Amino acid sequence: GIRQRRTPSKPPRGKGSSHGTTTSWRLRSFQPSVQRILTGRVGACLVSQEGIILGIGYNGFPRGCSDDKLPWAKKSARGDPLETKYPYVVHAEVNAILNTNHASAAGQKLYVTMFPCNECAKIIIQSGVSEVLYFVEKRIDNSDHVYVASHNLLSMAGVKVRKHQPQMAQIPINFQDPRV
Numbered sequence: 642g643i644r645q646r647r648t649p650s651k652p653p654r655g656k657g658s659s660h661g662t663t664t665s666w667r668l669r670s671f672q673p674s675v676q677r678i679l680t681g682r683v684g685a686c687l688v689s690q691e692g693i694i695l696g697i698g699y700n701g702f703p704r705g706c707s708d709d710k711l712p713w714a715k716k717s718a719r720g721d722p723l724e725t726k727y728p729y730v731v732h733a734e735v736n737a738i739l740n741t742n743h744a745s746a747a748g749q750k751l752y753v754t755m756f757p758c759n760e761c762a763k764i765i766i767q768s769g770v771s772e773v774l775y776f777v778e779k780r781i782d783n784s785d786h787v788y789v790a791s792h793n794l795l796s797m798a799g800v801k802v803r804k805h806q807p808q809m810a811q812i813p814i815n816f817q818d819p820r821v
């Protein structure tokens with residue numbers, strides 16, 4: 642299965658003390674697939690208790706809102722939040738729930754590559770999802786109120802939360818013609 646290297650609590654000597662440098666060092670200590678998730682690519686899949694896929698989603702701008710017109714930046718040089726992606730992006734979990742081909746998400750399981758934020762937790766709860774299985778938790782310590790609130794809400798609402806341990810390190814896709 643996929644083994645996630647534990648992030649040591651301190652960077653090695655000489656790796657910089659600024660927040661940014663420490664954060665990049667922390668990122669580099671994860672394996673590449675985990676680094677990609679931590680740098681903004683998130684996917685979610687709503688699955689029935691029997692394991693049937695009911696809906697999938699990834700983080701992106703709402704329908705009709707063009708990638709060419711909206712920013713995909715994490716930071717704005719001018720400090721303007723409207724020049725970043727954050728106020729515009731629909732999170733992967735919300736897209737998976739809204740994209741479901743089933744009458745309701747109630748009682749279903751939601752797999753997500755990154756632990757849900759508090760806003761997604763509210764939607765997960767209100768839609769009746771009964772279990773969240775996440776791959777990576779971005780929260781590095783307890784100081785990020787968004788993820789602490791999310792944990793609190795999901796726990797209060799009785800939504801089961803579990804870290805997913807994939808049984809395979811990768812799923813190769815073969816585009817060769819099977820008849821060849």
Ligand SMILES: Nc1ccn([C@H]2C[C@H](O)[C@@H](COP(=O)(O)O)O2)c(=O)n1
Nearest residue numbers: 680681683700730732733755756757
């Ligand atoms: N559970 C989550 C967490 C985050 N997202 C989205 C929101 C952003 O588009 C991106 C994370 O960006 P970063 O904080 O790395 O700059 O992922 C999500 O869809 N679901």
